[in-house]
Amino acid sequence: MxxxxxxxxxxxxxxxxxxxxxxxxxxxxxxxxxxRPHGAKVQHLGDGRWYDEERGCWRDDRGRIVRGIAAPGRLPRQLRMTELAGEAVLPRTRxxxxxxxxxxxxxxxxxxxxxxxxxxxxxxxxxxxxxxxxxxxxxxxxxxxxxxxxxxxx
Known part of the structure; x- marks a missing residue:
């Protein structure tokens, strides 16, 4: 800041x-x-949960592993918020x-x-x-x- x-x-x-x-x-x-790693673009659900691509798992806002959520590509279309080239994807934040x-x-x-x-x-x-x-x-x-x-x- x-x-x-x-x-x-x-x-x-x-x-x-x-x-x-x-x-x-x-x-x-x-x-x-x-x-979260500096400089990376992470996929997130908007409520603090984000996808750790290095380890292939979802994490919560405290960095703990969250179980029971599918990989970003396998999530239902309704959860993916952004359209990119006709494909629904999760928002990414740098x-x-x-x-x-x-x-x-x-x-x-x-x-x-x-x-x-x-x-x-x-x-x-x-x-x-x-x-x-x-x-x-x-x-x-x-x-x-x-x-x-x-x-x-x-």
Missing amino acids: PIRPEHRWLYPIDWRELSAFVRFKRAKGRCERCG VVLASAHLDHDPGNNRPRNLAALCQRCHLAHDRPEHRRQRWRTLFRRRASGDLFLGAYRP
Whole structure:
């Protein structure tokens, strides 16, 4: 995820090297929550389950093997969501790893506080923080509306 300009000064000067170490040396290019490989295009069902082509099995959003689901080519047509050359296929997502701060503090760059997460796991991890930020933004907009335009009426 891109670093906000107002938070840039919280990151160390060697952040790129530290992030690369966490993502590729320590995590070996895989998400530390679900195990998705960096740079791969994975097929998924939209609810967190994804097909691990290396091992030929379905995995859940925590990386555990899911049994009882057929291989992507053998799934019923109704489950395949995208049309490609007249053939119904599962959606594919390109996996990108990012270094996430587990305590949401960009100033805390200890290795135990950093995790290599794919975009799906990173968004899920940051969901409470995004909700708080959204509430603050809406609260500020309403407050400035009251200040300059009178009482806010939705």
